[in-house]
Amino acid sequence: MKISSFDLNLFVILNAIYTEGSLTKAAHVVGITQPAVSNALSRLREKFNDELFIRTGSGMVPTQKTENIISDIQGALSLMQQSVNEPDTFDPIVSNRSFKLSLGDISEGRVLPYLMQEVYKNAPNISVGSYGYNRSDQVHALSTNNLDFVVDPVIPASDEINSYKVFEDDFVVAHRDGHPLSKIADVTMDDILAQRYLNVSARKRGLHLIDIELDKLGSRRDVALRCQHFLIAPPIIRSTDLAIMVTRSFAKIHELPFVEIPAEIPTMEYFLIWHKSDEGDGGHLWMKDLLIKAFEKAKKH
Numbered sequence: 001m002k003i004s005s006f007d008l009n010l011f012v013i014l015n016a017i018y019t020e021g022s023l024t025k026a027a028h029v030v031g032i033t034q035p036a037v038s039n040a041l042s043r044l045r046e047k048f049n050d051e052l053f054i055r056t057g058s059g060m061v062p063t064q065k066t067e068n069i070i071s072d073i074q075g076a077l078s079l080m081q082q083s084v085n086e087p088d089t090f091d092p093i094v095s096n097r098s099f100k101l102s103l104g105d106i107s108e109g110r111v112l113p114y115l116m117q118e119v120y121k122n123a124p125n126i127s128v129g130s131y132g133y134n135r136s137d138q139v140h141a142l143s144t145n146n147l148d149f150v151v152d153p154v155i156p157a158s159d160e161i162n163s164y165k166v167f168e169d170d171f172v173v174a175h176r177d178g179h180p181l182s183k184i185a186d187v188t189m190d191d192i193l194a195q196r197y198l199n200v201s202a203r204k205r206g207l208h209l210i211d212i213e214l215d216k217l218g219s220r221r222d223v224a225l226r227c228q229h230f231l232i233a234p235p236i237i238r239s240t241d242l243a244i245m246v247t248r249s250f251a252k253i254h255e256l257p258f259v260e261i262p263a264e265i266p267t268m269e270y271f272l273i274w275h276k277s278d279e280g281d282g283g284h285l286w287m288k289d290l291l292i293k294a295f296e297k298a299k300k301h
Contacts (some may be wrong), residue, residue, distance in 0.1 A: 006047065009040075010040055010043060010044050010047070010174060011035055011073050011076070012030060012077065013026065013030055013032075013039075013040040013041070013044075014040075014044055014052070014066070014070075014073065015070070015077060016029045016030050016037075016087050016144075017037070017041065017053055017060055017072055018053075018062055018066065018070050019140060019143040019144060020144070021058075021059035021060050022059050022060060023037045023038055023041070023059075023060065024154050025301070029144050036221070041053065041119070048069075048299075049061050049222035050063055050065040050066075052065060052066045053066065058186070066134075071159075074160065075279070078160075078276050078277045080188045082100055085142065089282055090281075090282025090283045090286055092123035092283075092286055093122065093123065093124075094125070095105070095123065095125060095126055095283065096127075097123040097127075097283050098124055098126070098127045098128070098129065098148050098285050099126065099128050099129070099148050099149075099283075100126070100129045100131060100146065100148050100275070101128065101130050101131070101147070101148060101149050101150070101151070101291075102130070102131055102132065102133045102138065102141070102147050102149070102152070103130045103149040104151070104152070104202075105229050105230050105231055105281075106230050106247075106250060107151045107167075107270065108250075108296065109230075109231070109253070110167070110294070110298040111151075111291060111295055111298060112128075112130065113291060114293075114294040114297050114298070115291065115294050116127065116128065118221050118290055118293075118294075119290075121185045124256065125238055131147070132202075133147065133150070135152065135154060135156065136149050138152070138156055139156045139158045139160055139275075140153045140159060141275070142160070142161060142163050142274060142275035142278075143160055143185060143275050143277070147275065148278070148284060148287060149272060149273065149274050149287065149288070149291060150272075150273040150274070151166065151270055151271070151272055151273070151291075152270065152271060152273060153157070153209070153268060153269055153270055153271070155271050155273060156270075156273065160275055160276055161273055161274065161275055161276060162270065162273075162274055162275075162276055162279070163273045163274075164177035164267055164271065164272045164288075164292065165223055165270070165272075165293055166269070166270055166271065166272045166291065166296075167270040167298065167299065168267050168269050168270070169247035169248055169249050169250075169267060169268050170248055170265070171210055171245050171246065171247060171248070171261055171265050171267075171268065172242065172245070172246065172247075172248050172251055172258040172259065172261060173192055173243050173244070173245055173259050173260075173261060174237060174244050174245075174246050174250075174251040174254075174256040174257065174258040175195075175237060175241075175242075175243045175244075175256070175257055175258065175259070176237055176238050176240070176241070176256075176257070177238075177257060179241060179257070180241070181195065181243065181245070181259050182257055182259070184259075187259045187260065187262060188260055188262060189217075189232060189261075189263055191219065191220065192259075193219055193220075193222070193260070195222070195241075195242075195253055196223075196224040196225060196242055196243070197221045197225075197242060197243055197244060198223075198224070198225045198226075198227065198236055198237065198243070198244045199211075199221070199223045199226045199227075199301075200226075200227055200228070200229065200230050200233055200241045200245075201228070202228045202229070203228060203295060209243045209268065210265065211268070213263075213265050213266060214263075214265075215258070217263060221245070221300065222258055224242055224288060225240060225242065230246075230250070233246070233254075233256040234256060237256055238256070244256075245261070246286055247268050249285070249298065249299070259295065270295070272288065272291055272292065272295075274288065
């Protein structure tokens with residue numbers, strides 16, 4: 001098969017069907033009708049002499065032929081996307097672009113105030129949205145432009161994405177003013193573990209990083225309250241004897257007294273994550289630079 005006789009748009013459609021698992025969803029991503037996607041799939045099947053996708057109750061399942069070629073197709077599409085992007089043409093002053101981010105509530109608190117100050121001053125028509133995405137859905141959302149950036153402690157295991165470490169902080173035990181912990185001269189792990197804790201987690205199950213590390217030490221926190229969002233934590237800590245294991249910067253920003261943890265606990269790292277196909281896009285580069293600067297500013301607090 002000669003490439004000169006092949007409609008390269010068919011590769012775009014094949015990739016959309018692969019990532020979406022549905023002809024209807026692929027049509028929405030590519031911006032054409034569902035019958036047009038069906039027609040394109042028929043042409044692809046003829047070209048490759050293979051079914052390429054099998055319709056099942058759970059969606060369009062790729063054949064082995066598709067699995068064999070999809071990595072090369074995605075790589076070629078990514079290179080072509082980079083070639084057609086024009087970084088110098090992006091002007092934040094006149095752009096009305098909307099950027100979609102996936103941030104946890106702590107990252108929102110760290111960077112959105114600075115980010116929106118800069119947008120308000122230098123990009124008055126640009127809008128920003130922050131959305132919650134499961135880690136299992138992040139790469140797909142980035143590849144289909146449902147997200148521009150993710151900030152997360154875990155880098156997805158995918159060849160499709162790039163990442164950059166934007167923040168690192170250690171853990172402390174924060175508490176109210178006058179808490180019994182504040183009256184101990186040399187705090188030990190026994191003192192730490194004798195407290196009752198507030199644990200913040202939006203997940204239904206699974207241990208927090210701090211609990212995984214405590215488990216390695218043969219220790220466990222006594223959790224009196226589990227809640228979903230960090231924003232509720234400071235008023236609860238200030239009004240009770242509950243303690244909370246949080247990053248040092250969080251305790252400082254919310255003016256919570258804290259004590260050091262006398263054990264080797266790994267630091268919390270946060271990574272800025274994006275899809276390789278966005279490399280070279282002017283707006284993407286502008287927002288990436290802004291996010292990195294926002295985290296650098298957060299480190300100084």
